[in-house]
Amino acid sequence: MTSAFEATRKRIRDGNARVAVIGAGYVGLPTAALLAEAGFKVDVVDINEDIVRTVNSGKSPFTEPGLADIIRKVARTGRLKATSDLDGPMTDSDVVVISVQTPIGPEKRPDLAVLDRVVTSVGERLRKGVLVQVVSTVPPGTITKKVGPKIEKLSGLRSEADFFLAYTPERIAPGNAIADLRKGPRLVGGVGPRSAELAAIFTRTVCGEVVECDVRSAEISKTAENSFRDVNIAFANQLALICERSGADVSEVIRLANTHPRVNILDPGPGVGGPCLTKDPYFLVSGASLGKFNIPKIARNVNDSMPGHVVELATKALGSVGKDMGKSRIAVLGTTYKSGIDDTRESPARPVVEGIAALGAAVVTYDPDSGTTLGAKVAPSLEKAVSGSDCVIVMTDNKVFRKLDLRKLAGSMRKDPCIVDCRRILDQKKAARLGFVYVGIGRDNLEG
Ligand code: SAJ
Numbered sequence: 001m002t003s004a005f006e007a008t009r010k011r012i013r014d015g016n017a018r019v020a021v022i023g024a025g026y027v028g029l030p031t032a033a034l035l036a037e038a039g040f041k042v043d044v045v046d047i048n049e050d051i052v053r054t055v056n057s058g059k060s061p062f063t064e065p066g067l068a069d070i071i072r073k074v075a076r077t078g079r080l081k082a083t084s085d086l087d088g089p090m091t092d093s094d095v096v097v098i099s100v101q102t103p104i105g106p107e108k109r110p111d112l113a114v115l116d117r118v119v120t121s122v123g124e125r126l127r128k129g130v131l132v133q134v135v136s137t138v139p140p141g142t143i144t145k146k147v148g149p150k151i152e153k154l155s156g157l158r159s160e161a162d163f164f165l166a167y168t169p170e171r172i173a174p175g176n177a178i179a180d181l182r183k184g185p186r187l188v189g190g191v192g193p194r195s196a197e198l199a200a201i202f203t204r205t206v207c208g209e210v211v212e213c214d215v216r217s218a219e220i221s222k223t224a225e226n227s228f229r230d231v232n233i234a235f236a237n238q239l240a241l242i243c244e245r246s247g248a249d250v251s252e253v254i255r256l257a258n259t260h261p262r263v264n265i266l267d268p269g270p271g272v273g274g275p276c277l278t279k280d281p282y283f284l285v286s287g288a289s290l291g292k293f294n295i296p297k298i299a300r301n302v303n304d305s306m307p308g309h310v311v312e313l314a315t316k317a318l319g320s321v322g323k324d325m326g327k328s329r330i331a332v333l334g335t336t337y338k339s340g341i342d343d344t345r346e347s348p349a350r351p352v353v354e355g356i357a358a359l360g361a362a363v364v365t366y367d368p369d370s371g372t373t374l375g376a377k378v379a380p381s382l383e384k385a386v387s388g389s390d391c392v393i394v395m396t397d398n399k400v401f402r403k404l405d406l407r408k409l410a411g412s413m414r415k416d417p418c419i420v421d422c423r424r425i426l427d428q429k430k431a432a433r434l435g436f437v438y439v440g441i442g443r444d445n446l447e448g
Contacts, residue, residue, distance in 0.1 A: 004129030004162060005194050011094050012131075012202050015039040020089035021097040022118050024051050024082060026343070027135060027170050028099035029060065030067055030177040031206075035097075036074035038205045043089035044082050055082035063342045063369075066178040090125035095202055098122065099135040099170075103275070108282045110139045112146075119147050123154030131164040131198045137276070139283040140219045143167045148191055160192035166199030167215045169222035174274070175341040184209035189218030223284035227296045230277040232266045234299035237306055240268035240442030250442025251424050268442050270395050270422035271306035271348025273337025278346045307351035310441070314356065314391050314420050317439045321416035323390055326360030329414070331389040333382070334396030335367040335374050344372040349395045364389070368400045383412065391418040397425045410434045 002010070011017040017040055021032035024046035032044035046052055054061040058072040074080040083089065090096070100118050105111045115136055122132060132151065134143060148159050157163045167189040172180045184207040190196025196212055203210050213221070236254065243250040254265045272278060281296035290297075315325045337347040344350075349365065353376045356363050363376040366385035371378055379385030382400065386392050386409055394401050402425050410417055418437040419426065431438040439445040 008094050008129045017094040018092045019095045020093040023100035033070040034181055034206045036080035037070050042080050045086050052082040052084050064177050086121050095131045097133045102136045104279045104282050110283055110286055119150050123151040126155040128162045134167050135170055139286045143215045160194050164195035164198045166190045166195045167218045185211050187211050187218040189213050189215035223280040226277050226280035227284045230281050231299040234302035236266050236268040243442045247444045270310045272303040273347040275345045307348045310352050311355035313439045317418035317437045328390035329362045330356050331385045331392045332365045333394050333401050335365050335372050336370050339396040339398040342369045344370050350374045387412045390414050393420040395422050397423040406431055406434050
């Protein structure tokens with residue numbers, strides 16, 4: 001008699017397993033599309049009816065290079081179907097992938113309410129033999145202390161015997177999701193050897209490189225990866241503050257330091273955005289007691305202080321030509337949290353816009369990839385954004401901003417134009433020659 005484990009393993013290996021992906025967001029939808037492209041019959045479940053309609057019409061609800069083509073292909077073949085109903089997919093599926101948002105609350109504590117609701121729905125409907133694969137980023141201990149026990153209690157099934165449970169965090173860099181999901185490496189943490197085996201076989205149907213490990217290590221590694229990146233950026237930002245006060249240029253200092261074969265300092269900027277680096281450090285330390293020397297938390301505070309520093313730099317630049325921020329017109333270029341995507345989640349541009357507006361300035365934003373207002377007036381074009389402005393703040397290294405025609409810009413701005421280059425992408429000597437007050441993050445600006 002074939003066990004439930006062997007039956008599921010066979011269906012995954014034969015490519016005729018039914019898959020339910022719960023959550024059609026920036027991670028869940030690319031995941032569902034690639035699983036359908038790999039040959040599985042996939043139901044992607046989302047409560048948002050607009051997303052369901054968009055996917056079933058063969059389109060993607062958000063910009064992710066390559067995703068729309070895959071959705072169009074697999075929706076047409078019927079391999080990918082979007083639905084807001086969970087009962088149907090749970091009745092037929094051999095694998096359930098959970099990829100819902102796990103944000104932090106205002107007090108910076110993990111908010112797992114959505115995940116908890118989904119785990120409850122899955123537990124109430126779970127059939128024998130199903131592999132449950134959690135992708136959502138979770139605080140260490142969540143899978144074995146919360147998700148597993150809850151499913152066992154609600155389903156009456158035992159993990160490793162009757163159902164299988166694994167944690168497979170994603171490492172998608174938004175804007176590169178398809179390639180990242182295909183290439184990996186991808187951590188696969190099973191709650192036991194059978195869960196690990198099923199999850200590894202299943203993950204390998206899409207991902208070229210799977211790294212098998214225990215669940216707890218996978219949970220900590222995922223949040224550690226992003227926390228390390230956030231700490232590195234915080235170090236780069238403090239290096240920038242040091243250089244601003246000491247006549248050096250942080251771009252040159254980092255270039256030189258990184259010539260050391262074992263040093264890799266990242267780039268300073270106007271702050272750290274996105275849903276991951278702004279959240280995962282709080283997940284990582286949520287169960288620990290690190291006291292006041294809590295490096296991930298300190299790094300978060302450093303990075304969150306950078307938008308305020310940008311507002312100070314703009315205020316000083318205007319002050320150096322006798323202009324008052326409160327009576328000035330500011331153009332903020334770049335509202336996405338980084339260039340090349342249309343995602344403005346946790347964008348540092350928001351606190352910059354709010355900080356400038358709080359000082360009484362008129363603020364206009366422009367981003368070629370996003371029309372999100374962030375509370376300011378959105379200019380329909382770059383030209384309209386900068387025309388008649390006193391100060392331009394360049395927030396991202398968007399290729400459009402890299403190609404800014406400084407001569408034309410100087411001609412369209414008010415007298416004594418100021419420019420704050422948060423990504424150090426502009427020609428500062430040329431800007432000075434054209435009469436700009438050029439201020440760059442990490443450069444000795446206006447001091448002494
Ligand atoms: N940033 C800097 N300086 C840098 C690099 C980034 O200021 O040198 C800023 C960016 O402008 C942006 C923020 O940090 O505002 C985050 O951007 P990012 O590219 O560092 O990271 P994400 O959030 O787009 O993606 C990260 C990635 N994690 C790592 O690189 C370790 C990605 O692989 C993860 O899958 C993703 O988080 C996630 O979903 O966790």
